Amino acid sequence: MKTTITEVAKHVGEEVTIGAWLSNKRSSGKIAFLQLRDGTGFMQGIVVKADIGEEKFQEAKALTQESSLYVTGVIVEDTRSPLGFEMQVNDFEIIHEAVDYPITPKEHGTEFLMDHRHLWLRSKRQHAVMKVRNEIIRATYEFFNENGYVKIDPPILTGSSAEGTTELFHTKYFEEDAYLSQSGQLYMEAAAMAFGRVFSFGPTFRAEKSKTRRHLIEFWMIEPEMAFMDHEDSLEVQEQYVSHVVQSVLNNCKIELEALGRDTEKLEKVKAPFPRISYDDAIQMVKEKGFDDIEWGDDFGAPHETAIAESYDKPVFITNYPAEIKAFYMKPDPKRSEVVLCADLIAPEGYGEIIGGSQRIDDLELMKQRYEEHDLTGDAYKWYLQLREYGSVPHSGFGLGLERTVAWIAGVEHVRETIPFPRLLNRLYP
Incomplete structure (x- = not known):
């Protein structure tokens, strides 16, 4: 048999x-x-x-x-x-019979292992990381399917940027300019207006010349978008989703977590609700921890996020960032227009931001104003503006970076181990 x-x-x-x-x-x-x-x-x-x-x-x-x-x-x-x-x-x-297999039980350097990634995947550690990744994906589909979400696939080739940045991969689409998608979010907003609650899962691309342990050039995003949901509703969905994923890995990947030497007691604490602090309080916190150079209006870097996370044994939401450092589509706080209704979810143990989310602007006139401020007046964004013209409703959404989430749950230091064939600043092989 x-x-x-x-x-x-x-x-x-x-x-x-x-x-x-x-x-x-x-x-x-x-x-x-x-x-x-x-x-x-x-x-x-x-x-x-x-x-x-x-x-x-x-x-x-x-x-x-x-x-x-x-x-x-x-x-x-x-x-x-x-x-x-x-x-x-x-x-x-x-x-x-295999002869002279190049990856032996002895120690090998990172570059050697990355050059042989097609073989390195066979190792017990890499096998365990990929099984954890697979369980996160399985649990993601389970969570959203059980909660009435429809999976919608946004395009990878787009005519514009989701966030108005310049870090895009440019290509020619016959006679037109096109870009590899950096987020499916704008398209998911359109889908939410048709289906209510939707989610996507697919590859995204950032032409960011970064070499940190948290960055990849090509990575995968889970991006839910929800009609008739405000910012607080969205935060509850986020913490329930992350809790579900972590508990699923604990239940179904015991052998893999043991092979990785993961301290599962830390993961067992990851259950909703999660703590929340405002951007204002977060700035004060990192100042008190010795980061004197950061001021209100600055974005947090990896050391700041790690310093904040050290105070918690669960993921922590940082809410209400200044509008100036966030994307054009985020809804201003009605009580305080200089900040927006948004949150970043910071993972414990120094793994940084795993989710970014916000309530989206649903007011047509305010969105027109944002278009002018960000010079988005061309035809490429016309369709997005029309979502506010025809039956606009309060809506919110978020994006979770799969590889950072895998790194955190698996206890892996660098995201290059959390995707089968990583694309890094200086690596397009194998």
Whole structure:
């Protein structure tokens, strides 16, 4: 019977066959220990010379790293293994013998590993990170589907910027200028006016020449948009969504979190509601922590966000930023026009901003004023203005950066490990 490593719990005491690769091995006298992986997980296979015969045992000892094979044996419980099971091997068939696999158990430099990313993904650590990423994606669809959201796919090629910035990748769309999307938000606002509650999940691109551990050139965003929702409603959705994702990873990725050495006690505290502080209070907080150079009206950098997060054991919302440092479409606070109804969600443990969100301007005349202030009077934004002309309603939305969220939940230092094939400032290979 063929099965997979994740399914072996159903076959204790039975003989099964698994297609696998040899990630590592060691031998001790008359026993060989094969570290097997099949894409679903990792498991140890025990080869005993007395059971398998001299010829087959020597063949097992000669197996090379990353050779592929069919392994047949009986599944037994093993409490010492993270999986809880191992295989007593009684036969195997080599499919392909790998020779001189470049990533050995010794230490390798980051650049070497990035050059071999197509192979590095096979390692136990990278496998665990990708499984956490997959669970976050699964839990995302689960949360929004269960709460009545419709998935809408915004275009990747656009004729304008979502936030009016210049950090865009330019291309030619036949005779027209086009750009790779930096956010699907504007299109999701249109979708919300048609479907009420929507979300998108797709790649975005920022031509930002940054080399920090938090930045990628190509990354994935989850962007919900909600009609008839104000800023406070949106904050509640955000904290419920993040709580759901974290708890789903805790419940479904125990083996992966253990492989990553993640302190799960910190993640267990991530349950709604989350603390909230105003931008004004956040400025005062970082000043008190020794950042004398920051003034009201400045945006927070990574050190400031880390300093703020240190005071909390949950993600924290920083609300009501100055209008001057936020996007043109954010709704001013009715009680205080110099700040907008927005929030950034800062992850604990120094992982920085994972969500940016706001209530959007729904007043036609105010949006026209913003167009003039930001020189958005061309045809490219005409359709966006029309959303305020025909049945405008209060609406809010946010965007969560997947890779930063994976880094935080998995406890990985650099976002380059949180996406299968990272695109960095100086890396377009493999």
